[in-house]
Amino acid sequence: MTTPALTLYHNPKSRSAGTRVLLEALGVDYAIKTIDFTAGETRTPEFLALNPLGKLPTLVHGDAVVTEQVAITIYLADRFPEAGLAPAFDHPQRGPYLRWLAYYAACFEPAVVDHAFKREPIEPSTSPYRDYDTVIQTLADQLARADYLLGDTLTAADLHWGTALKWTTNFGIVPKLPVFMAYIDRVCAHPACVRASELDEKLAATLPGPAQA
Known part of the structure; x- marks a missing residue:
């Protein structure tokens, strides 16, 4: 099976929950790389090489690494315009x-x-x-x-x-x-939103620790 080109580093108790909603709305194939905060997985050398701030969401698309919620939102909605979730570049809105x-x-x-x-x-x-x-x-x-x-x-x-x-x-x-x-x-x-919430409820039940940024 081919690995999806899009990978979201994600914990449902973090801001990356919003990115998962967008990925579901776009209808694209993506993979989740679950991050366990209690295990310090945002502080490992491997993760910090992707996002030096040690924060979620972090998105990898092929060779591109995109961080910051708003940047990810703009990137994904523009990259997959067929979903109709972003006004075109020449649209008044x-x-x-x-x-x-x-x-x-x-x-x-x-x-x-x-x-x-x-x-x-x-x-x-x-x-x-x-x-x-x-x-x-x-x-x-x-x-x-x-x-x-x-x-x-x-x-x-x-x-x-x-x-x-x-x-x-x-x-x-x-x-x-x-x-x-x-x-x-x-x-x-x-x-x-409903799909992402259901998926994240199941994932959250497997993870310890409180919500984080």
């Missing part, structure tokens, strides 16, 4: 699509981490994301406009955001606003 993916990495993640660790906010004029409340409200305002980030059509950005909001609201570091919970329900009802 391409810019907004990239905006909301970048907003996740540049604004949402650092704001949420600072908030979770109760770090004092810095002067908004020098903060890369202004402040936590503004980040959350900006996202809530966007999601109140339509079913999905770009309107009525679900994209890879929604699969990413829906998974992230499910985690962060469950952890209590993002408020369970009605607009967020309704969005999570819509995105997580997607067949790919």
Whole structure:
């Protein structure tokens, strides 16, 4: 049997859960390389050669190594355009699509981490994301406009955001606003989310340890 060209280094109790959702939505053949945090498998020389930060998700596609959630999302959705999960390069929604993916990495993640660790906010004029409340409200305002980030059509950005909001609201570091919970329900009802969740529940039952980044 031919080994799939795509390999996801994965632990279901980590951010790589969102990448598995996208892989399922794309309908592509992929392999899972399970990472056991308690065994220190993100700190081995072999793994650090792929991702020096020792973080998940890490994706290997042939000879290419792709790290960082947003980079992986953009890469996969563009690499497999037949799934229709990313606006084409010349589509009017391409810019907004990239905006909301970048907003996740540049604004949402650092704001949420600072908030979770109760770090004092810095002067908004020098903060890369202004402040936590503004980040959350900006996202809530966007999601109140339509079913999905770009309107009525679900994209890879929604699969990413829906998974992230499910985690962060469950952890209590993002408020369970009605607009967020309704969005999570819509995105997580997607067949790919359901399949990935079922697969990851089975995998998680075989792994010790708490959730990690």
